[in-house]
Amino acid sequence: QEKNITGTVTDENGMPIPGVNVIVKNTTNGTQTNFDGEYSLNAEVGDVLTFSFIGMKVVNRTIGSSDVINVELEKSAESLDEVMVVAYGSANKRSFTGAAETVTNEAVTRGATASFETALQGKISGVNISTSGQPGGKSNVQIRGVGSISGSTQPLYVLDGVVINTDSNLRAGDYMTGSTGYNPLSTINSADIKSITVLKDAAASSLYGSRAANGVVIITTKKGKRGETEIVLGVESGWSENLTEENLINNEQFKDLWIEGQINQYIQNGENAEFKRVYADNNLFSTYQNQAISDYEGIYGTTNANADWLGAIYQTGYLRKYNFSARGGNEKTSFYVSGNYLDQAGTVIETGMKRYSGRLNLENEAKDWITIGANLSVAKSERDAANIDGAYAGGLNPLYMARVLPPAAPIYDPNGYGGYANLPNDIEKNANPIGVLKVGKYENIEFRVRGDAFAKFQIIDPLSFKTTFGIDQQAIDETLYDNKEFGAGGGIWNGVLNRVKSEVFQYTVSNILNYNDTYGQHGFDILLGQESQVSKMNSINVYGYDVLDSELLSASSIGSLWSHTGYAENYSLLSYFSQVAYNFNRKYYLSSSIRRDGSSRFGKDARWGTFWSLSGAWVASEEDFIDVDGIDYLKFRASYGTNGNLPPQYYAALAFFETDGKGYGGESGLSYGQLQNPDLSWEQSKNFNVGMDLNLFSELDLSVNYFHKKTQDLLLNVPVSPTTGFLTQLQNYGEMVNEGWEFEIGYTPYSHDNFTWNTSANLTIIDNEITKLKNTIVSTYSSRYGQDPLIIKEGESIYSFYLRDYAGVDPETGMAQYHVLEDGNRTGDLTTDAQAAGFGIFGDALQDLQGGFFNEFNYKSFSLDFLFTFGVGGKVYDRTAFKRDDDGYAPQYTNTVAQLNPWNPNNTDATVPIRINGNPTFSNDVSTRHLYDSDYLKLKNLKLSYKLPEMWSMIKGGSVYAQGDNLLLLTELEGYDPEAVVDGVNFFQVPTARTLMLGIRLQF
Amino acid sequence: EETLTQRPDHVISENLVLNSVEKLDKLLIGTYNEVSRNTYLGRVLYKRAAVKGPDFRFVKTTFNPRDYESIAYKYEESANNSGSCEELWRQSFKAINNLNLIINNIESAEGNEAAKQEILGEALGLRGMVYFDLARTFAYPWIKAGASSQGLPLKLSSEEVVVDRSTLGQTYDQILLDLHSAHDLLGENTWEQGSTKYITKTGIKALMARVYLYKQDWENALKYAKEVIAARGEEFLMGVDSYVFDDFNSESLFELSITSQNSLGSNGLGAQFDVKDGGQGDVIATETFVNLLGAYENDPRAALLEEDKEGTQQAFVKYTNRSDGGGLSAHNIPVLRLSEMFLIAAEAAAHGAGGGEPEAQDFLNTLIKNRTTNFAAHQTNETGEALKEKIAEERRRELALEGHGVYDFIRRGKDIVRPVDEHMNTGVDAANLNIQASDNRTICPIPASEIEASGMQQTEGY
Known part of the structure; x- marks a missing residue:
């Protein structure tokens, strides 16, 4: 049934607002508040009244048993007469001719x-x-x-x-x-x-x-x-706590990577880099393997430290x-x-x-x-x-160190100063x-x-x-x-x-x-x-x-x-x-x-x-x-x-x-x-x-x-x-x-x-x-x-990123391959020589x-x-990779899973190039290998x-x-x-x- | 306008310096400091000379060497990536520009005339030395194509911009002109203890002997070496029992004073070779060099070998930190000393200067006599190529880590041979172990930053 609804519309401070539109929703039936913020109109129970005014948030009210509906309107963020602080003074939004935005208290x-x-x-x-x-x-x-x-x-x-x-x-x-x-x-x-x-x-x-x-x-x-x-x-x-986390390798994985890198080092220097031949020759391979294991133990000892550097820092x-x-x-x-x-x-x-x-x-x-x-x-x-x-x-830089040190380097030593261990083998001077x-x-x-x-x-x-x-x-x-x-x-x-x-x-x-x-x-x-x-x-x-x-x-x-x-x-x-x-x-x-x-x-x-x-x-x-x-x-x-x-x-x-x-x-x-x-x-x-x-x-x-x-x-x-x-x-x-x-x-x-x-x-x-x-x-x-x-x-x-164009691992040699670039364009050739690969621009940050x-x-x-x-x-370039996903260049600084599964003659379908301790191939230097979308x-x-x-x-x-x-x-x-x-x-x-x-x- | 004129309080304005002899003298002092920085004689040049030759190497990568000069060791210099060459180039020119300001302004500056002459003499002498070090580092050796090789841009005043490179002949002419002028301006040495921390008249003579040697002007090399030897005879050579690189030892002709004022700590020279007390100790002797040091009975130079980072006895510690503190690399750096004069004289004579091979043998034997307790067994009587080899070998033993190393190989056109098993696991590519004397990587490229900024001509081969 239709009845007469009256009320007053005020602002947050209780001041009446004249000129507020009061409309029965989805009809043309409406009115405006008078100078004292008052209104009066006829509507039915169950109708919705919409109160709107420039610079104020719209309010909807459903008509119920009451005949009086008083409404308080809040200023909207886009209030036009709101005074903005601007250069050497203030202006209201309506008169301001420039581009500026104001954020008020709560958000700040x-x-x-x-x-x-x-x-x-x-x-x-x-x-x-x-x-x-x-x-x-x-x-x-x-x-x-x-x-x-x-x-x-x-x-x-x-x-x-x-x-x-x-x-x-x-x-x-x-x-x-x-x-x-x-x-x-x-x-x-x-x-x-x-x-x-x-x-x-x-x-x-x-x-x-x-x-x-x-x-x-x-x-x-x-x-x-x-x-x-x-x-x-x-x-x-x-x-x-930290929003982002890195996936790290464990002690065994580190040891395996280190030893594989060391074996490959020996083969590179002592066997003319003929990896396939040596890997196929069981006796020769195990000679190098034993040598590498003993090298590892010489540095990291025989007890597994299994240190959690990130957990500790x-x-x-x-x-x-x-x-x-x-x-x-x-x-x-x-x-x-x-x-x-x-x-x-x-x-x-x-x-x-x-x-x-x-x-x-x-x-x-x-x-x-x-x-x-x-x-x-x-x-x-x-x-x-x-x-x-x-x-x-x-x-x-302790945060850097904690993010490159392997689990094999112990953190604690009960006999060390304050209970902390020196790093094995004088890595970065303890x-x-x-x-x-x-x-x-x-x-x-x-x-x-x-x-x-x-x-x-x-x-x-x-x-x-x-x-x-x-x-x-x-x-x-x-x-x-x-x-x-x-x-x-x-x-x-x-x-x-x-x-x-x-x-x-x-x-x-x-x-x-x-x-x-x-x-x-x-x-x-x-x-x-x-x-x-x-x-x-x-x-x-x-x-x-x-x-x-x-x-x-x-x-x-x-x-x-x-x-x-x-x-x-x-x-x-x-x-x-x-x-x-x-x-x-x-x-x-x-x-x-x-x-x-x-x-x-x-x-x-x-x-x-x-x-x-x-x-x-x-x-x-x-x-x-x-x-x-x-x-x-x-x-x-x-x-x-x-x-x-x-x-x-x-x-x-x-x-x-x-x-x-x-x-x-x-x-x-x-x-x-x-x-x-x-x-x-x-x-x-x-x-x-x-x-x-x-x-x-x-x-x-x-x-x-x-x-x-x-x-x-x-x-x-x-x-x-x-x-x-x-x-x-x-x-x-x-x-x-x-x-x-x-x-x-x-x-x-x-x-x-x-x-x-x-x-x-x-x-x-x-x-x-x-x-x-x-x-x-x-x-x-x-x-x-x-x-x-x-x-x-x-x-x-x-x-802009200026990089080599990485083309994956060469299944024959295990080397990182690059598309050869000339003036930033691919020539169609591939090379494993980083120095000859050339550079191009691959997006920007x-x-x-x-x-x-x-x-x-x-x-x-x-x-x-x-x-x-x-x-x-x-785009984002992962420059941490140079230091720790380096295919063995500094083998003591490997701790991320990104290095797992490197190429070797028994694993030719690998995504990581061959690992050689002291690797001189530049395979860790800039290339699209470490470029990601930053969406x-x-x-x-x-x-x-x-x-x-x-x-x-x-x-x-x-x-x-x-x-x-x-x-x-x-x-x-x-x-x-x-x-x-x-x-x-x-x-x-x-x-x-x-x-x-x-x-x-x-x-x- | 007054409010808008703000001046720093820790630096001095230009006109204050250039008009005063007293301040120009301070600029000369500051230039000695620049010369002693790690980017020039304080590390880069000496370490580069060492690690590019067969006698020194970096420790294995598992021992985490610093990267300083590792590109030099690995022969990975390229037109875009010159390693420490860029800093060496810039630092050398920084010194040259200071010296140019002195040389160009000393005449008109206010002050004592005698002081002017002394300052000008030292400035010219130092400029000759810096250009010479640049020439032997950035230009092919004289033996390759003589005077016609590409030389250096000869910047002789602070204002002018010099982009064109002179020929090597013109470069050597300028170096010798500076040195001869310096020689004529400087007074006789006082030989007071410590006076050789500045370049002196005898120091200039010694430097000229070296420059002529590089220029293969055997007569002049012999002449100036002998003049130095005449001033400081055999009795000033260190002996078997007195072979210690103290500050201003008896052999000192010119050495850089390194004190707390310009100490570079772990970035300095000594800390590169010595792991004691927290030094880097990243560069150690090869077995080749250890064997070389074992040639003579009781050679005091072999006694400089100490325990290294890898646990073997291959750290060659020529530079010991001053015992009264001062930290790492707290030791003077010899630039010119008497032993080298005997070796220059011997080499020049062996090439036919003066009295020829007998004279050469004499000079070499004088040195050997002071380096073994069994001179009879080790004295030299070789002739021809064998004699020259003997002299070269003696230079490696005597002048190791003093900025000669690889320069002596390329100057003499000798290939660099580095056995594979001595350089395992050090990060060097096996293909870069044996290097021909004529290989472009034995010398520095003109840094890419220079070529980009000024369009200077790159060295052939790069």
Whole structure:
């Protein structure tokens, strides 16, 4: 029966919303709410009412016995009038002419890592993030592709309006000895973050000028709010293990492989490599076999160690986060305070991170013409890492060692130091990785204070002025101790200790004048600004050997010094900028910006640069002639402009003489240190973007962007004639294009009473091409790591693989065969001579297609959501194979099943070439034998939560939840996560962590 | 603009250095440091000379040798993959560019005139030496095609870019021009203990003797060797009981001082051959060389053999770490010493210079007398080819690990023969054991990085 239904529609804060469409589903029967958010209409019991409003999530309600249906609408993610933080200010989504995306709190804080940026992967189109499994480990963030060859490829980070220092050059040591992969973002407590905006095109980012070529990430922390103080307590606790695993061989298999390799070695050298003859001659064969067995026992003994190196170096990590925050305020003053403690243990023993952080954000409306405020954060992080995540693979990298040592090498020896065994036969100088980690120390302590104070003057409406002073003080203290018993610290050195202190102080001053007014249908928004930033770093580094005691690791414990160095690295930037935006009737938008930057990092003849952008938007859905039912919002955007990228080096333009380590015979000395380049300048990217935003039936949001980013005057280490005494010089040369499409879609397939289902997906299609280059860059062969599989070549993608074309095992000889390549094309011949095989390009590392797929289900107080990420079209090269799937080259370093079943005259149908100890055939060097597809599908995140009701009058709400990160991965190469490495070269990096976490959040 | 001018505080700007004699002297000191780096005389050149010859080898791969110079040992150099040659090339030119800055600027710099002359003399002498080491490493030996072979790009000033290679004749002319100029500028030796850590007038003479020997200019080789011997006679030779490679021993003519300032630790020279105290000990003597050392009764050189990584007595430890600490490879590196002068004089005379074979026998016997307790049994009286062989063999014994090794084979046009059973399981391809003296892999290719960057002509054969 038909009855009259009435009700009020409000927003999340209880404010009535006028103009909400209320429709009886599948009919034309409907109405709108009045100014007080009230509605009234006739419908039958069992009908479904649909409430929709732009920028709000649609709500469906079934009519039951009640005549009153009050509805609360939630803001949808695509809220059009939502204020976004953008360059030097804010804008609402409707008026914004650029390409930018904002992620708000929940998505940012939920990641199970110390650092916020890792949670963005799969959430925003055009953004690709590679992450290490190390606690506090380095991330590689790419916005719209890899933008540089020798320069930085990382975005600019802006925290509460101040550009933060993300240089990681101030960490101690070098890649051989240091605790690698320091992440300068890990001192930011993600729970403090309110929103993150990623600026992608020129219109959005070129106001940041010479540093914005790789995009900009703007981080805004939580502010106070008027009213009763709201206190939030959060506790999270979880466990982590490795996402990827390797299949290893056992002791017997290792012994068999070793002996077979040794027999073949004898036959190769002593019997003219006539394997068939010797294998057929039982007597001769067993002579060699016996000899090989005795060789084996000479090295590994007769007792089987059957060591589990990976079991010994990996552990179940844990994660604990305790979070407290309070915010509140009165009419004039608002505050936000927070404290956070994070304790994380990595999946590699002895590694982990602890972080203590606090924040205070204050704002006060002092007078009606001035508002003052300050944001201050203090954080200390203590990180234990060891040399496990870099490009170095040798005795001092325990994770590498544990991943190459065979089960035949014992880990423990009750009589050894600390119970750890020396490695048999002086392999890598007794670098027992467990001993290296347990007895040594690799600690990085960072103390960081960031803050800014601002004053905002409302001069005379509509003119306002804001001045901001920001500081960023960072102190690092590193202790790297290569212990007395194991690794390089053993033997004559008696321990090697490196103690480093470094400090950076950066300050920023910015002054911005804003004019914002409307004359009839004409709206103006004008910004004039000036900014200066100065950063000063200095360091002291003491390095020596003969350490008094493993527990006493101060600089004075160093018995003999190798070096004591220290230096300063300073840089400065001066900028002037302006932005003018105009709109007509909130239908047509035009915006332009210009910025002039002077940087100390450039050559004296090329110090100043100008960057600009021009953009426009048309909100077509406002036009009378596009009054199509269902099209609630339609906007077209276009932009073009320029951005820059600074050289990562501070003094790359200057000629100078070095003094450090140049002494001789008791006197100090000098040596020519760098070629001068007075023309060194920024790398410039020219960005074009067109986009469209569409909302249908208030239910479906679609956003499409096409971009074309051309980077020219690339900062490039251009090879120079070594007769200059140098191999390369940083110059501006070359061009690169990143081009692609981005799609974002959001949809609510079902929203009914107690149950809603929201889904969203994003997809990026991207293509990188180097369009101009001086020389093809192929790094030369190194016998330690083999040929670098990557090539940088005009006309190819930046991470292209340059390989031999592997053709399997020659059934006659057991040798690895290759298709002979000439200019990258097969000649039709096969060869077993790796030197004569030739090279060609076989795909590249970058995924052609990448994205994320998100679903969220809400039922009453329960909610379940999950995010899948995926990539298609990339390749990965397994460079670990050079070290351990080497067909016997270094027979003591074989432990994967990839080496099982090698060719021999009795096993001619094999997939692995003949195994010869000390194998000189290069069969382990780069070829398509170790190339894989890196297509993947990953269950990146899953969360089940229950919303707590108000309880005991004290608790206002909250939630309990369980969450998993990196739960499932489908990909071709075992032991590899395509989201871990950006260049597609699988090496001995720390595996991605799979984390399970339980949490509770209480609001008071 | 002032804010935008930021300067480093650990390096010195160009104009400050080039206008001051005092600073140019520091640049010379720094150049000695560059010469002593591992990429040149601090390891690469000496180790390369050793492992390419028949007298030394890498330990078996199961003993996990470092890869330094293993390509040289395996004769796997190619146009694209020159192993350590690339670093040797770059480092040599790094030294040359420092020296060019000194040579080009010392005249106009402010400072003491006598100091200028001394600095210029040493700089020219060192430049001659570096070009000579480059010539014998990157160019075919004189014996192959004389002056007409491809020589080096002769970069004589810091600004100019030189891409064209001179002929070997022009290269030797330039080397000798530098050495003769240096000889004329430098004052007489003081022979103070430690003074031979710099190149001196006698050091230059010794170097000229060596250069003329390589150029097969027997008369001049003999002349300068004899001048050195006249200054430092037989009494300065180490004897059977005093054969120790201490710093600045009596034979020292020019040696690189290695102290904590420029010690390279396990990357340095000594640690390559000595496994004690955590050294690498990756290169050990072959049985061929052990047998060679057994030729004389009580030869002090045989006493340098110690236990090696493989457990046999084949580590040839010529370079011992200084007893008062300083770590691995804490030992000076001899560049020129007196024994070599006797051997050069003998070889030059055996080729007909001066008094011919009798004089050659005299020089050789003088050395032998100091290397055995039974001179009567071992003194030489051979003539002709046999005498030359005898001298060559003596060079292998006396100058092992001092940067001669394979160079003496190719300089004399002698093939390198390495028996299979001595090089088992060391990673070398059996086909690369016996190498003809004329094989291109006896010399370094011009590194691919040079050819790509400057278009320099590659050496024939590569």
